[in-house]
Amino acid sequence: xxxxxxxxxxxxxxxxxxxxxxxxxxxxxxxxxxxxxxxxxxxxxxxxxxxxxxxxxxxxxxxxxxxxxxxxxxxxxxxxxxxxxxxxxxxxxxxxxxxxxxxxxxxxxxxxxxxxxxxxxxxxxxxxxxxxxxxxxxxxxxxxxxxxxxxxxxxxxxxxxxxxxxxxxxxxxxxxxxxxxxxxxxxxxxxxxx
Numbered sequence: 774x775x776x777x778x779x780x781x782x783x784x785x786x787x788x789x790x791x792x793x794x795x796x797x798x799x800x801x802x803x804x805x806x807x808x809x810x811x812x813x814x815x816x817x818x819x820x821x822x823x824x825x826x827x828x829x830x831x832x833x834x835x836x837x838x839x840x841x842x843x844x845x846x847x848x849x850x851x852x853x854x855x856x857x858x859x860x861x862x863x864x865x866x867x868x869x870x871x872x873x874x875x876x877x878x879x880x881x882x883x884x885x886x887x888x889x890x891x892x893x894x895x896x897x898x899x900x901x902x903x904x905x906x907x908x909x910x911x912x913x914x915x916x917x918x919x920x921x922x923x924x925x926x927x928x929x930x931x932x933x934x935x936x937x938x939x940x941x942x943x944x945x946x947x948x949x950x951x952x953x954x955x956x957x958x959x960x961x962x963x964x965x966x967x
Contacts, residue, residue: 783821785811790832795876799829799887833884833898840881840905842912845870856920860913860961864938868953871942878942909935913964920965930964 789810793802804825808815822828846863871877888898913931922930937960945951 782811782813786818786821786828787832787835790828791836791880792876794829794832794883795880798883804828829887830897833901836877836880836884837901837905841908843908846912846916851916851919853919853921856916857961857965860916860934860965861958864934864957864961865954867938868941868957872945872953878946882943906935906939909938917964922965934960934964 786807789807790802793806793810797806802825804818805815807828808818811818818828822831845867846859850862851859884898885902888902892899910928910931913934914927917927917930918924937957941951941953941956945953
């Protein structure tokens, strides 16, 4: 097998695992099911990963690698005079990307449950998820400080922005008429004003 073909097959395996984990859950997705979706044998998967647990970790890393503040809010766009526009634009980019791939929300919810269940025995997953969440809170804190928000209120407001951004998508599943852009804009403007 050529290196390029192997890399292509590896990426397909990750993509299929993402799809199946989001659709059926991690617990209900077997190696056999993944192999069948890839039109390969179960033993062939062992060329790429040693176990389902390793595959879960690779998918987890793949997803959470880009699920950080800096992936949606570019530092070079942050200027003191226009923090609101910066936060609105980055948040809308985040919302749009999650909207484009509806399964990503299911996957993130599945990983949240998985990480919480494994917190004691496999803290890596919970730690990685916490790092991701904290990157949003810290990014919002930095932005709000630049906007002149009182230091005593920065953490609370940053956490509110992080929670709202994370939960807009979940709420959208319940209420399809939700206007995410208006809600996000309203939240940002209220977080900045004194």
